Structures are given as structure tokens and as C-alpha cells.
Amino acid sequence: MSAIYSVAVDLGERSYPIQIGAQFFADPQLLRAQLLPWLAGEQVAVITNATIAAHYLPALRVALDGLRVEVIEIGDGEQHKSLTSYTEVMDTLIARRLNRSATIIALGGGVVGDLAGFVAATYQRGVGFVQVPTTLLSQVDSSVGGKTAVNHEGGKNLIGAFYQPAGVLIDTTVLSTLPAREFAAGLAEVVKYGVIYDADFFTWLEANVDALNGQEPQALAYGIRRSCEIKAEVVAEDERESGLRAILNFGHTFGHAIENLSGYGAYLHGEAVAIGMVMALRFSERLHRLDQGHTPRLAQLLGALGLPAKLQGALDREAFKASMGMDKKVVDGRIRFVLADAIGKVSITDHYDDQILNEILDEFNEHLAA
């Protein structure tokens, strides 16, 4: 039996633990022991999708034996992270008369977690919430820190709330059923933590490419744990993103624009972020914030992990900039970028030369993926 790692997210009265282990779904009694202290009452609504439910709902039902368990399935894919799905879930909760002491359990990836979290934040002005993320991306990013949201046709995550769960349960073995492309996309956020916060972790990732690609349990557990620790530290400093927390958006200002303009689904979120990180690093170099040579190093690590570093097809430059302008990182008209000063250190700034931004966008449009 392998160890359970606990990462504390320190947010005063909203503090909660992230429990990381490899045996929760194989051992329903252990799963029950982890989950029960996090439930607000006797009623549970599990929000999930059909694919995930087929794998993990039976064990979860056993673990929750004796409680009233309602299951609400939403469609699979980013297009279901919408006000329409939100309204349907609310209709269901109300029709089934779940009360204020209910707990919403998000069983799935980022779409399920973000939507379920926004539901939990706003059903009857807030009910219990537990995250059981089943993708690498949601384990190291979206399940930690309390950001919940749905998308709008005007942009991603424009409607949502900050709402912290009572706990996050991460079973690393679920990643073996994840498609390889989605697993790689999750590694993009793991790499991000190295770039923004921890040069040693970046070096460790470079040295452990094969172990990570092979999902070796020890490497996987360390990568997830260190990612959660870094995110938890940043979120504890700045829960509502008034300052430091914005560093977590490294690569995302570019990445969100790539996603918006390509139509949701053309790139996985992590793939768009991977390219966005390379763009942000290149932008940092061109602005002389960062020595030359880091962009190829990042591109090489991403490539080794099965991630893109170049756009697949050209994107209109002005549309790209307009898309970044609707991004939430804008304060009174000026885009705020997260730029790198070194591997392991980034800054938030709205000081940039617009002409160089144009050149960066042109450069990536000229050098497309083969």
C-alpha cells in the first residue's frame, strides 16, 4: 500500500486539504473514510459525465453507501461548460429538491469541476463542495484554488465565482485510463509551475521526461504533489487574484486567444497553454527581460512531453489581439502580461512595446507546426 500525501491549502476559515494517493478507487472503504468528513449533510449530488461515470461511479456509490446520492451527468467537452448546462443542472437539483445541506461532488475533469463548482457556489447561495479530479490537468490546476466558472461565447470563464471546496481527492491511478493526448496536455501546467516558481522543479522535469511519459507512480506522485504545493502557496497569498495569483496565468493570455480563435476543441487547453508559454517566453526575450536561449529549452521540454510549441495554423493578428483584449487580465484597456525574468521567476506587467507584440504574433504565424 502506497502512501497518501496531503497538501494543505491555507486560506484561513476556508482552508482545506488535497489528498493524493494511488489506491482510493480500488478501496471503497478508504474512499469513504476520506470523503465523509467533507460532506455537509446526508444529501450528495455527483456531477460527472458518462465516460467517467462508467469507470469510477460504482466505487463512489459503494463509498457513499447509506447517503442519498443523486447523479447528474453532463456532456463531455468544453462546449458543455456553459450557462445552458448550468441552468439544466440547477433545474435538476431543484426538481429533485436537494436542500441547503447538500454536497456537490465533482467527479471528472476541468469541465465537470468548473461547472460543478459554480453550481455549488450558487445553488441556494452555496452548498457543500468536494472535488475528485480525474484528469491530470484538473488534478494539478483547476481543482486547486477555488476558481469556478462557465464559458460565454464572448470568452472563457467570464461567468463564475471563487468558491473553495471542503477537500480535493486525487487518485493518480485514474490517469492510466486518460487518453495520451489529454495526459500530455496536463503536463503543460506542470511545466508551467517550474517556469513561474521553481527552477529546480523545471530541471527535475527535464530529467524525468521518460518517467513522466511512462506514468511511473513515484514520478507522477511527485510531479502532482509539487504542482499542487506551488499552486496552493500562490493561492494562499492571493485567493481572489488581486496580485500574485495572476502569475498562474503565465502562457494563458496567449493560450486563451489561441483557443478562442481556433474554436473550442481544436487545441486542448494544455496544448494552447504550451504554445502560449513559448510565445510568452519569446516575448520576454524580445523585450530584453530574459536572456536568449530559454525559448528553445522550453520548446524542447514540451516537445519531449508530447506537447506543441508552434501553432498548427495561422491566426489573424488583429483578431488575436482583440481576443486578448477581452481577456480578464485587462485593467482599464491595457493588457497585463505575465512575462519571465528567468526560469523560475515571472513578473506581471503592462509595460510592453506593441510593435514587438505584433512581431511575435507574426513570427508564430510564419513558423507553423509541420
Added chain:
Amino acid sequence: MSAIYSVAVDLGERSYPIQIGAQFFADPQLLRAQLLPWLAGEQVAVITNATIAAHYLPALRVALDGLRVEVIEIGDGEQHKSLTSYTEVMDTLIARRLNRSATIIALGGGVVGDLAGFVAATYQRGVGFVQVPTTLLSQVDSSVGGKTAVNHEGGKNLIGAFYQPAGVLIDTTVLSTLPAREFAAGLAEVVKYGVIYDADFFTWLEANVDALNGQEPQALAYGIRRSCEIKAEVVAEDERESGLRAILNFGHTFGHAIENLSGYGAYLHGEAVAIGMVMALRFSERLHRLDQGHTPRLAQLLGALGLPAKLQGALDREAFKASMGMDKKVVDGRIRFVLADAIGKVSITDHYDDQILNEILDEFNEHLAA
């Protein structure tokens, strides 16, 4: 020039003032001086309705001179406190590209305030929020305490959030343009504060019926101020309604059922609450929690203030109970009532005899308003 009273709502880092005065809209520079410290940035979206806008928007525009001010009008009436209106407002904010440092100003009554507050709580995961309530009901109740919500066909306020404003600005002179029936409905909540918390205030209300009905400035200012003080004290004890705050629902469990079954609009909220308070007091007497004789005293005060104490038409008993069952005050199947132990003191309990509840409902169905 009359005084400005300030009531502090003490919620730690979410604390904010309620400013009460009689001259804000007559003096745009004073209005500006009050509002500016509460704004998060240079962008303001005023959510209001056409009736209110005609009266007060010009002064507000003068007060906000130099800022970008967008105005979003919603329909007048409880039916517009809906997910549909919410979605339309979100569409507009996104189309007009308001950013994360925007401030939502709610200029209107409870429908505007509750909807605008839920918008502020969830637009880009939360933006600035200021309440300028223009009805007596919203001045003494819905603008204070951070409850925001929209209705659902399954019940009132089922979708929402707790979200505190940066400040609340109350101009008592706006009540002169309020229809008499709406003014009276607001007094129902004022009476409630006496019943649940302050027997002396209840006695003061009995002694000042004529002054209140005549909107004498001193009486009005004291009634509003004392109401806000009591609500602020209760909310400071229990921001998220895990205990004490539920006493503010006195009369509301019955009142919401009256509203639901009669169709929104048949009774004003305050009218339904007035009848609901009489039902709750009568229920308290029948359960021997309270001495006989208080129900007529309450009914007399309500009547003197132009409020009903009896149902206008019969309501099906079982439908009534089912409607209360969907109410948010239910914990795991049992209805929690706020019942009176004396004028000025109430308790929250789920100990009651279902047969006596039936008799209370039958009694009110037999003794309808003439």
C-alpha cells in the same frame, strides 16, 4: 442640511458602511463624494429599471462625471428577477467589454439589487458592487447583508450567492415617489425587526404609526436606521446563515409559500410577510411558546400601517406545505420555523406538531380578508 447617519456592517475584511441621509440625490457633489471611495475602477455599470432611471439617473450621471458609465435597464417586477434577465445582463456586460475592475451599481428596489448583486458576484468571478436602494423594503432589508439571488420556477431565491457590497447609500427622500402600497410593504420588515429583536422598537413603532405613515423625516430616518442596525448586528454574527441569521426569516417561511401559491405579484413581498408573521405568531401561541394576545397586537399594528393580517383568498393546505418544503429553511426533510417566545425574542426550531400546523393553515383559510 440634515445629518448623515452611518451604520457599520462588521464583517472583517468584507465590512462596509450604510450611509443614510435625506439629501444625496438633491446634491450630486455630495452623492459623488459618497460613491467614489466605493468604486473599484473607472468603469461603472448601473443596473436599474426605466421608472427609477427617470427619477434618479440624471443626478447619478452628474455624480459619476468623468467615469465610463454604462446603464442596463431591466424590466420592473419580480418576474424579471430570473436566470433569463441574469443571462441578458451578462451578455450586455460582455458585449460592452466591461473588465474586472468594473463596479456594478444597483439603483432600484429589491429586484434590481438582488439581480445586480448576483451579477456582481459572478461577472468575471466577482467585480465591485454598490447598493443604492430606492424602496423602503430594499433599504431596510435586501440591500443589507449580502444576499443576492434570482428566482426559479421551483421557488424564490434558489440561485444566488453571498456577496457584500462596498457600501450602501440610502436617500430617504426617494420614498416620496414610492407608491403607498409599496411603502407600507416595506414597513412590514421594519415591524419584523421589532418582533424578532427589540421589544422597545416594536413599542416605538406602535407609538409612531402616524408619523411613519406620513413619512415624517425624523421618524423615517430612525425607523430605517434602527432596522439597518438590527440587521447588521444579526448578519455580523452569522454572515452565511448557518444559525442566528435565520431569525431574519421570521414570517418568511409562511410568506414565501403565500407568494408562491398566489403567483408572484398577487401580494407584494412585504404583504405576504405581514400575513406570514401573523401566522408564525399564531403558530407560536398554539404551540404554547408564547402567551395569548400577541397576535391581535401585531395584527393591529400591521393594519394601522396599511398592511394585511389575513389571506385574501384560500390556498390549498397541502400545496402550502409542499411549497414550504422546498423552502431553503429545510434541513433533511424537516421544516425549520422561526417562532416567537415574546415580542422581541424568537427561536429557530423544527419541533412542532404537524396537526397544529394543519389547523393554523385551515384557520387562515377560513378567516379570509373581507
